[in-house]
Amino acid sequence: MTAPTIRSPAGEFWRRLRRRHTALAAGVVVLLIVLIAIFAPLLAPYDPAAADYDAVLQGPSLAHLAGTDSYGRDILSRIIWGGRISLTVGLVSAFAGGLVGTALGLISGWAGGWVDTALMRLCDVLFAFPGILLAIAVVALLGPGVANVVWAVAVFSVPVFARLVRGTTMALKEAQYVQAGRTIGVPGSKLMLYHILPGALPVVIVYMSLRIGSAILVGAALSFIGLGAQPPSPEWGAMLADGRAYLGVADHLTLFPGLAIFIVVLSFNVLGDGLRDALSQRLH
Amino acid sequence: MSQPDLLAIRNLSVSFPADRGRTTVVQNLSLTVSPGETVALVGESGSGKSVTSLAVTRLLDYGPGRIDAGEIRYRDRDGTVRDLVRENAESMRRLRGPEIAMIFQQPMSSLNPVMRIGEQIAEAIVQHREIGWSEAEAEALQLLERVRIPDARRQLKRYPFEISGGMRQRVMIAIALASRPRLLIADEPTTALDVTVQAQVLRLLRELRNDLGTGLLFITHDMGVVAELADRVVVMRGGERVEEGSVTQIFGAPVHAYTKSLLAAVPVLGSLAETPLPAPFAIPPEKAVPQDTVAAGAPILQVRDLVTRFDVRNAFGMLNARVHAVEQVNLDIQPGETLALVGESGCGKSTLGRSIVRLETPRSGQIVFDGKDVLGADAEANPELRRGIQYVFQDPYSALDPRLTVGFSIAEPIRTHALRQGAAVTDRVAELLELVGLPTHFAARYPHELSGGQCQRVGIARALASEPRLIIADEAVAALDVSIRAQVVNLLMALQRRLGLSCLFISHDMAVVERVSHRVAVMYLGQIVEIGPRQAVLTSPQHAYTRRLLAAVPIPDPARRRRELAIDDSEVPSPLRAPDDNPTVAPLVEVGPGHYVARHPVGGSY
Numbered sequence A: 001m002t003a004p005t006i007r008s009p010a011g012e013f014w015r016r017l018r019r020r021h022t023a024l025a026a027g028v029v030v031l032l033i034v035l036i037a038i039f040a041p042l043l044a045p046y047d048p049a050a051a052d053y054d055a056v057l058q059g060p061s062l063a064h065l066a067g068t069d070s071y072g073r074d075i076l077s078r079i080i081w082g083g084r085i086s087l088t089v090g091l092v093s094a095f096a097g098g099l100v101g102t103a104l105g106l107i108s109g110w111a112g113g114w115v116d117t118a119l120m121r122l123c124d125v126l127f128a129f130p131g132i133l134l135a136i137a138v139v140a141l142l143g144p145g146v147a148n149v150v151w152a153v154a155v156f157s158v159p160v161f162a163r164l165v166r167g168t169t170m171a172l173k174e175a176q177y178v179q180a181g182r183t184i185g186v187p188g189s190k191l192m193l194y195h196i197l198p199g200a201l202p203v204v205i206v207y208m209s210l211r212i213g214s215a216i217l218v219g220a221a222l223s224f225i226g227l228g229a230q231p232p233s234p235e236w237g238a239m240l241a242d243g244r245a246y247l248g249v250a251d252h253l254t255l256f257p258g259l260a261i262f263i264v265v266l267s268f269n270v271l272g273d274g275l276r277d278a279l280s281q282r283l284h
Numbered sequence B: 001m002s003q004p005d006l007l008a009i010r011n012l013s014v015s016f017p018a019d020r021g022r023t024t025v026v027q028n029l030s031l032t033v034s035p036g037e038t039v040a041l042v043g044e045s046g047s048g049k050s051v052t053s054l055a056v057t058r059l060l061d062y063g064p065g066r067i068d069a070g071e072i073r074y075r076d077r078d079g080t081v082r083d084l085v086r087e088n089a090e091s092m093r094r095l096r097g098p099e100i101a102m103i104f105q106q107p108m109s110s111l112n113p114v115m116r117i118g119e120q121i122a123e124a125i126v127q128h129r130e131i132g133w134s135e136a137e138a139e140a141l142q143l144l145e146r147v148r149i150p151d152a153r154r155q156l157k158r159y160p161f162e163i164s165g166g167m168r169q170r171v172m173i174a175i176a177l178a179s180r181p182r183l184l185i186a187d188e189p190t191t192a193l194d195v196t197v198q199a200q201v202l203r204l205l206r207e208l209r210n211d212l213g214t215g216l217l218f219i220t221h222d223m224g225v226v227a228e229l230a231d232r233v234v235v236m237r238g239g240e241r242v243e244e245g246s247v248t249q250i251f252g253a254p255v256h257a258y259t260k261s262l263l264a265a266v267p268v269l270g271s272l273a274e275t276p277l278p279a280p281f282a283i284p285p286e287k288a289v290p291q292d293t294v295a296a297g298a299p300i301l302q303v304r305d306l307v308t309r310f311d312v313r314n315a316f317g318m319l320n321a322r323v324h325a326v327e328q329v330n331l332d333i334q335p336g337e338t339l340a341l342v343g344e345s346g347c348g349k350s351t352l353g354r355s356i357v358r359l360e361t362p363r364s365g366q367i368v369f370d371g372k373d374v375l376g377a378d379a380e381a382n383p384e385l386r387r388g389i390q391y392v393f394q395d396p397y398s399a400l401d402p403r404l405t406v407g408f409s410i411a412e413p414i415r416t417h418a419l420r421q422g423a424a425v426t427d428r429v430a431e432l433l434e435l436v437g438l439p440t441h442f443a444a445r446y447p448h449e450l451s452g453g454q455c456q457r458v459g460i461a462r463a464l465a466s467e468p469r470l471i472i473a474d475e476a477v478a479a480l481d482v483s484i485r486a487q488v489v490n491l492l493m494a495l496q497r498r499l500g501l502s503c504l505f506i507s508h509d510m511a512v513v514e515r516v517s518h519r520v521a522v523m524y525l526g527q528i529v530e531i532g533p534r535q536a537v538l539t540s541p542q543h544a545y546t547r548r549l550l551a552a553v554p555i556p557d558p559a560r561r562r563r564e565l566a567i568d569d570s571e572v573p574s575p576l577r578a579p580d581d582n583p584t585v586a587p588l589v590e591v592g593p594g595h596y597v598a599r600h601p602v603g604g605s606y
Helices: A009-018 A021-038 A075-111 A113-128 A131-142 A146-173 A176-184 A188-224 A236-244 A252-280 B049-057 B089-095 B117-128 B133-146 B165-178 B195-212 B223-229 B247-252 B257-264 B349-356 B406-416 B423-435 B440-444 B452-465 B482-499 B510-516 B534-539 B544-552
Strands: B007-017 B022-033 B038-042 B066-075 B081-083 B100-103 B183-187 B215-220 B232-237 B240-246 B301-313 B319-333 B338-342 B364-369 B389-392 B470-474 B502-507 B519-524 B527-533 B589-592 B595-597
Touching: A009 A021, A009 A252, A021 A075, A021 A252, A075 A113, A075 A146, A075 A188, A075 A236, A075 A252, A113 A146, A131 A146, A131 A188, A146 A188, A176 A188, A176 B389, A176 B406, A176 B452, A188 A236, A188 A252, A236 A252, B007 B049, B022 B038, B022 B049, B022 B066, B022 B215, B022 B240, B038 B049, B038 B195, B038 B223, B049 B066, B049 B100, B049 B183, B049 B215, B100 B165, B117 B133, B117 B165, B133 B165, B165 B195, B183 B195, B195 B215, B195 B223, B195 B544, B215 B223, B223 B247, B232 B247, B232 B257, B240 B247, B240 B257, B257 B482, B301 B349, B319 B349, B319 B502, B319 B527, B338 B349, B338 B510, B349 B389, B349 B470, B349 B502, B389 B452, B406 B423, B406 B440, B406 B452, B423 B440, B423 B452, B452 B470, B452 B482, B482 B510, B502 B510, B510 B534, B519 B534, B519 B544, B527 B534, B527 B544, B527 B589
Parallel strands: B038 B215, B038 B232, B100 B183, B183 B215, B338 B502, B338 B519, B389 B470, B470 B502
Antiparallel strands: B007 B022, B007 B066, B066 B081, B232 B240, B301 B319, B301 B364, B519 B527, B527 B595, B589 B595
C-alpha cells in the first residue's frame, strides 16, 4: 500500500473549489466589480453628478454607453460610482451583522441555560418581522441615509448568524476534542476561540457571502423607497426610483441599474453556493 | 483452473483512484471457500481484506474501486460456475441474497431504523422467494428463534433502536439467512460487540455452518476469533496474501515473519497467570520483564461512595427514569499502580472515569486526589485541579482538534498551566514527542495525516504535557490494530516505569488487562462487583459475572477451542430504573488479601 496523500484543509478546499467553474467565474466577476468600485474615479467617463441639459434621456450611444437620465447625467458613470455605495452597504452590513451574530451565537450556544433562552427569544423577535420591515423601522428611527441603511441591514442579519453559529457551537461543544480540552483545564474562553470558532467559521464565511447579495438588495430597496441614499448620490436603488417615472419612455434608466443589481447579487450568491459546496465536506 | 466447489478467487487485483493514477489495494489474491468451510481473512487495517469482500459481492461497483485483473469463480445452486468479475449488474443483484449474503460490522447502520424487525426479515424473505407476507412473517419468527433471540415473538414487533447491539447483529444474521445463502461473508461481525455477546454470535455462526453447510468467509483482525472459528486462514498485508494454511498450521507453525509478529502481538489471557506483576508484550528487542512500579504510601486517588446518575425526562420535562451509571463506587489507586476497570458496554466504567475528571457531574460521593477533595472545588475556575489527572480517549482522532497541528495540541496544556514560557514550550513539545516515540517534525502535522497508532501516541503526549500523576486510559488501545496495540500498551508501561505514573485502565479486553494491571475491578450495572489483585481476580474469579466475562474471552489457540460452551444467551439488564427505585448496594466481602467481592444481589442476573 502506498503512503496516503497528504493535503491540508486549505489545499483540499481549493481543490474542491477549483472544480466549480461557475463559482469561480462568479468570484472573478465579484473581484472585477470590487476593482471597478475602487477605481471608479479613473474608470467613470463622466462626473456622475454633472448634469447636461443638452443630452436629457438619451438612449445608449457611443458618447453615453448606457444613455443619460432626466438631468442628462451619464448612467454608466453613475452605475460605476453607485457600485461603491452598494458594495459598502453589502460588505459592511453583512460583516457587522456576521460579527455581532457570531459572537452572540457563540455565547448563546456555549453558555446554554437562561443566557441562551434570552438571546434566542431576542432573535425570535427579530425574526418575527420581515427583514425589510425591520430595516424600515430602523431607518425611520435613525433617519434616512446610507450610513443608517448599513446599520438597518446589519441588524436584521444578526439573528440569522446567531442561530447558525449557535447550532454549530452546540454540536462542537460535545465534540470529543473540546471535552479533551476541558480535561486538560483549558479555560472556556480559549476553548471557544481555538476549538469552536474555527469550526463555525466555514459556515459563517459561506453565509456572509450569500448575505452580501441580499444586503445589497435590501439597501437598494430602501433607497428605492427613498429611505436610503438621497439624491443626487448615484445609488442603484435610487436610480431605479428615478427611472420609474420614465418607464416606457426611456427604459434604459431602469434597465442598466437593474442589470447591475442583478449581476452583483447573482455573483455573490453563486460564489456563496460554491464556497458552501467546497467547504461542506468535514475534515477526515 | 479447476472448477470450484463454491468460491475460488484467483489472482484478484483491485485498485482505487489516487492523486496520480490508481493505487492497488488488493494484489494477486487467490483463495477458495468450500461449502461448510470457514475461511478467515486476517489482516490489519488497510490490508485490503474488506475490499476483497466487496469485490466478491461486486458492491465495489458502487464506489470508486475497480477490479483490474483476476477472476472470482462461484458455483451457484444449479451447479453453474460463473465468473463474478464478468457478471452484469442485474445478475449480481440476483446473486446477492439467495446465493451470497453479507453481514457488516455496524448492525445499527445496516438496519432500517423506522421499520420493525419482523418486517425487515419478512421483506428479505419475499424479495427472493415466491411466498406470501404472512407466511414470510411466520418464517421470520422461526429465523429469530434460530438465531436465539429470547422472546422472539415479542421482538418481531420492535424497532432496531429498542434492542441491544448484540441482538441487532443477530437480526442481521437472521436477515442474511432469510434467503438461505450458500456463501456468507461476514466483515468484522463481532468487532463492535462485547465479549460475552461475541461468544454468543460466534457460536451461532458455527452452528449455522454445521447445520446448513454454508460456506463462511470471515473477515477479522482478531486472532482470538480466528482460532475459535476458522478452518483455514489467509493472512493479508498491504493487499497481498502473505500466508495461507489450516488454522492449526498458522497458529502452530507460522512461516512468514509477518504472521509471526502478528501472533506475538496477540495478548493471550492466562499467559501471566504465574506472576502477580504486569509485563509488557515481548516485541523484539523488548523482553517481557515483569515490572514492579507500585510505591507504598498514601493512595494517589481515593473514590468514596461515588454516584452518577442521568435523568431521563419525557417531552414535558417530567422525570421518567434514571440511568444508574455509577452506584456507590469505592476504589483506591496507589502511586505507580495500574488499576484496570473492566466490564461490558453500558456497565458505567466510562462514566466512572469521566466522573473522576468531572466531564460528568457526580450526584454524591467523594473524590480525593493527592489529599485534596476534587469535587468540592469549582473545576472551571481552578484549572490547576485538572492538571494532576489526565484522560486518554478511545478514538485518538476525535480527541484532537482536526484544524490544529499536533504541536499546537500538545503545547496547549503547557500554555494553559504556564508550565513553560516562550521557546521552552517548543522544546518541551519536541521532548514529549520523543518520549512517546514520534519524530519531532510531527509537530507540524495535522491529525488526519497520522495513522491511528501515531495519533494515539499524540494523545498520550498531550496527556503527559500537563505532567500528571494519574492517567485515565478509557479504552485507549481498543481502536488500534493488534501490533500497534501492543506497542502502545508497551509505551504506557514504559512511561509508568520512567515517570511513576498511576493509571486507571478502562478496558473490555481481558487479555490486555492482564498485561498492564496490578489490580482489577469488575463493574456490572454501575457497581463494582469484584476488586482485587489481578492475579487473584483473573485466576480465581469469585463473582459469577467475572466468571462469565472470563469464559467468553476467545483464546487465540485453536487447540484450546471450546467445543460447546455453556454460554448463556441472556442479555445484560438495563441500568435504567424508575425514579425512586434505587438499587441495593452492600459493602463488598473480603475473600482473600485485598480481594473483595459482592455477595448481595446486583440487579438482573446476579
